Amino acid sequence: DAGVTQSPTHLIKTRGQHVTLRCSPISGHKSVSWYQQVLGQGPQFIFQYYEKEERGRGNFPDRFSARQFPNYSSELNVNALLLGDSALYLCASRPSGGLDYGYTFGSGTRLTVV
Amino acid sequence: GNSVTQMEGPVTLSEEAFLTINCTYTATGYPSLFWYVQYPGEGLQLLLKATKADDKGSNKGFEATYRKETTSFHLEKGSVQVSDSAVYFCALSDRGTSGSRLTFGEGTQLTVNP
Numbered sequence: 001d002a003g004v005t006q007s008p009t010h011l012i013k014t015r016g017q018h019v020t021l022r023c024s025p026i027s028g029h030k031s032v033s034w035y036q037q038v039l040g041q042g043p044q045f046i047f048q049y050y051e052k053e054e055r056g057r058g059n060f061p062d063r064f065s066a067r068q069f070p071n072y073s074s075e076l077n078v079n080a081l082l083l084g085d086s087a088l089y090l091c092a093s094r095p096s097g098g099l100d101y102g103y104t105f106g107s108g109t110r111l112t113v114v
Numbered sequence: 115g116n117s118v119t120q121m122e123g124p125v126t127l128s129e130e131a132f133l134t135i136n137c138t139y140t141a142t143g144y145p146s147l148f149w150y151v152q153y154p155g156e157g158l159q160l161l162l163k164a165t166k167a168d169d170k171g172s173n174k175g176f177e178a179t180y181r182k183e184t185t186s187f188h189l190e191k192g193s194v195q196v197s198d199s200a201v202y203f204c205a206l207s208d209r210g211t212s213g214s215r216l217t218f219g220e221g222t223q224l225t226v227n228p
Contacts, residue, residue, distance in 0.1 A: 004157075033215065042118075042203055042218030045156070056215050090157055092216075102148060103207075103216060105158040 002026070004106035006091050012112045013081050021076040021109045025093030031055075032074040033103065034066055037088040049074055050096070078111075084114045116141045118204050120219035123224040127194055127226050134190040135222045137178075137204035147171075147180050147187040148216070152201045160201070161189075194226045 005024045013019050025032050031050045035043035049057035049068035063079045066083055072093075088110050092103040121136040131156060139147070141169045150158040164169030165184035176191045204219040 011173075027178075031214075035216070042205075042220050045215040045217070058215070060212055092158075100159045102163050104160065105150075107157040109126070 003112060004091055004093050004108050005082065006106040007023050008109060009107065010110045010112075012114060015083060015113055016082055017081050018077065018079050019111060020112070021078075021089050021091075023074045023076070023091030023093075025072050025074070025091075025108060026095075026104055028095060028102075029093035029104075030072050031093075031094050032068055032072065033092045034074070034076045035090040035105075035114050036060075037090055037108070039087070043090055046076070049062045081113045086111060116145070116208055116217040117208060118206055118217055118219035120202075120222050122221035123221070124225060127224070129196055129228050130193045131189040131226075133189070133194045133198075133201055133224070135224070136202075137187045137189065137219060138203075139185050139187065139206050141185075141206055141208060141217075143208065145180075145208055147178070147206045148207065149176070149187070149189050150203045150205060151198055152203065152221070154200075158203065171179050182212075195223075196216055196226045196228055198223055199226045 007022045019088045032045040033048040037043040045058040047066040052068045066076045068074045088108040090108045094103045117140045123218045148163045149161040151161045162173040164171040164180035178189045198200045201221045203221045
């Protein structure tokens with residue numbers, strides 16, 4: 001079975017541009033979350049979606065937005081990119097029914113803003 | 115708010131040495147606790163988990179016990195291998211009504227020398 005897949009794997013953007021990152025969860029997983037991992041630090045929670053509704057938002061500016069589609073895949077959008085947005089963006093999915101199953105992460109998208 | 119504190123790294127050990135990575139947490143309610151491992155250039159892999167007090171999570175020779183009285187979830191392995199070299203993250207999952215999210219520690223870099 002395929003795990004959590006993210007695309008693209010690497011991306012270079014210029015300050016002020018917009019970026020869209022994509023995530024496909026494990027088949028049957030209805031919950032998708034996004035995390036930002038700056039080099040040398042632990043991941044920081046950005047968004048969680050469940051059944052196409054936003055269920056949680058971390059402490060990130062409004063330049064960050066996301067959505068979930070009927071097939072449970074998800075997009076993370078970042079507008080007006082700043083140098084500080086350079087990071088590894090991780091998507092995670094988990095099955096519904098509780099928090100005890102743990103989260104499965106994708107390999108991430110490495111975003112570099114120049 | 116929730117927080118996770120890990121022992122500072124990096125940690126360097128010889129093969130077959132005993133490993134302990136300390137992790138303490140602050141949380142309201144009764145979180146689930148996780149250890150994730152990140153190999154160079156990859157995403158996060160779930161190593162083990164515990165969902166209630168006194169639970170012991172174990173996987174691939176690694177163990178951690180959920181200690182509510184000391185709010186700790188220390189990671190241990192009796193005999194490390196070179197292949198265990200990676201960054202280890204302790205994390206908790208809250209059960210708030212605003213949606214589930216993982217709160218991570220800063221990570222501990224482990225290097226095992228032959």
